[in-house]
Amino acid sequence: MTRRLHLSFACGDYDRVRALQDGRVRPEGIDLTFLPLGVEETFYRQLRHREFDISELSLSSYAMTLDQDDPPFVALPVFPSRFFRHQSIYVNARSGIEQPADLVGKRVGTPEYQMTAGVWQRGILAEEYGVPVESVHYFTGGIEQPGRPEKLPLDLPATVKITAIGPGQTLSQMLADGELDAIYSASQPSCMGRDPHIRHLFEDFPAVERDYYARTGIFPIMHVVAVRGTLVERHPWIARSLTKAFEESLRIAYDDLRYRSALKVMLPWLQQHVTATAEALGEGWWDYGLEKNRTTLETFARYQHEQHLVSRRRTAEELVAASASDTFVL
CATH class of the missing domain: 3.40.190.10 (Periplasmic binding protein-like II)
Known part of the structure; x- marks a missing residue:
């Protein structure tokens, strides 16, 4: 047997x-x-x-x-x-971000630079909206809890600017406080819905994502x-x-x-x-x-x-x- x-x-x-x-x-x-x-x-x-x-x-x-x-x-x-990851890009309206191109030069939180959601978000923003990967300053750490490291070691050129946030800081609170201009994430930060200035970059994201699929065939x-x-x-x-x-x-x-x-x-x-x-x-x-x-x-x-x-x-x-x-x- x-x-x-x-x-x-x-x-x-x-x-x-x-x-x-x-x-x-x-x-x-x-x-x-x-x-x-x-x-x-x-x-x-x-x-x-x-x-x-x-x-x-x-x-x-x-x-x-x-x-x-x-x-x-x-x-x-x-x-x-x-x-579809268009819907999980969050911005602080007080930072003057009205359209994707306004992200250039901004401070963007992301839990880990290597995470899959972020790769898709950065790639789509660069390819379709004129936001080069090197054009923003990334801040890494936990969305709601402090102390999230990268799961794998990175070997990045100096042109990619990444700063780990402080041991007591969270990306959600930093976005609400204006210390960050945007967050690229997989999960929704808790400040979304609690702070009227925090919104989706793509407010009608279902329409944007349907259009993206119709043009690219990518889910x-x-x-x-x-x-x-x-x-x-x-x-x-x-x-x-x-x-x-x-x-x-x-x-x-x-x-x-x-x-x-x-x-x-x-x-x-x-x-x-x-x-x-x-x-x-x-x-x-x-x-x-x-x-x-x-x-x-x-x-x-x-x-x-x-x-x-x-x-x-x-x-x-x-x-x-x-x-x-x-x-x-x-």
């Missing part, structure tokens, strides 16, 4: 992985111990201590590990987190599923087995959103929201796989290289395990 592998998997509690969490989907030859952890805890523990066999991982952090002599992880073409990828490289070396088959299971769990999540006998999500107009999303992004708006996501992956790789975070610009095949999503024709 063939022994099944017993592997740990740390990931957020998302609808697209829930069928793996509750056992409705089981990867061929693998028993998963699912650990529903918050992303920051997962990233820290995996990047610093390699605690899990499989984990959700920041796309940016993962891509930076590929520069190591012996890269520790292999990413599957599976993307548990995606997010930004935030996180990948990364497997220990040593596991893939010993058991090459697990990449495909896991990818198939993640795709089946994603299909179930799609079906749940479209289920009409009773709402599985507590949104009374869910049907209209799903319909509007499919009209704007296409029916398979969250689909996995390399080819369907090639443009997104390679745009990110270009941004990351332009921002001096990696040694070279990688292809989509170098970022994710291409063979894991091969299709068979019968």
